[in-house]
Amino acid sequence: MRVPRGKALYRSGDEVESFYMIRSGCIKELDDSTGRQGALINFALPGEMLSLQSLGSAFSNTTSIAVEPSFICVVPWSAFNQLCSESPRVAAEFIRLIAKAGTAARDLLTLIRDKEALERVSGFLLNVSGRLQASGSRGREFRLAMNRDDIANYLGLRSETVSRCFTELARRQLIKVQAKRVNILQTNELRKVFLSA
Numbered sequence: 001m002r003v004p005r006g007k008a009l010y011r012s013g014d015e016v017e018s019f020y021m022i023r024s025g026c027i028k029e030l031d032d033s034t035g036r037q038g039a040l041i042n043f044a045l046p047g048e049m050l051s052l053q054s055l056g057s058a059f060s061n062t063t064s065i066a067v068e069p070s071f072i073c074v075v076p077w078s079a080f081n082q083l084c085s086e087s088p089r090v091a092a093e094f095i096r097l098i099a100k101a102g103t104a105a106r107d108l109l110t111l112i113r114d115k116e117a118l119e120r121v122s123g124f125l126l127n128v129s130g131r132l133q134a135s136g137s138r139g140r141e142f143r144l145a146m147n148r149d150d151i152a153n154y155l156g157l158r159s160e161t162v163s164r165c166f167t168e169l170a171r172r173q174l175i176k177v178q179a180k181r182v183n184i185l186q187t188n189e190l191r192k193v194f195l196s197a
Helices: 077-086 088-112 117-134 148-155 159-171 187-194
Strands: 008-010 018-031 039-044 063-076 141-143 175-178 181-184
Touching (some): 039 148, 077 088, 117 141, 117 148, 148 159
Antiparallel strands (some): 008 063, 175 181
16 A cells, blocks of 8 residues: 555554555654653664554554655455465564564664764664665665654654764765765764764
């Protein structure tokens, strides 16, 4: 299915009877249960699965909104259960995807914990680059679908701070930014900035 930019795939409290894979575009996931309204907890990129609600029909605890026009593969739980019973390979692939989704959540904690703003933004760019490479895309040069406000919300920073960090990384010639396109020029040096804490 196609989800237009700014439209919700589902909202907190909606019944979710399927799981969702991103074919193209970008979906942001918001969690109202964290105490901060609309706390941004994830960006789902092409080839990734949206946060698993439960292993079956359930009410969502997150709201998922398209950052840009996105195509989503929708797999109803009933069809999935039948596939798993018929093909152990399907079940094994699903377990791999769950593990991958869990790794992305742990990576975010690593980005935030004990890091200064420049280190967080560097880690964010490396994280997006690595995830895109894992899905078969070019990882060093990519389009950031999300705006500075969303990135700031995700990293626990102010939008102005995120913009200053992009400017500083470009000044050091570690990245090149043109509108929403990012080119990582020196991956190892960018990684050193991220690990400098």
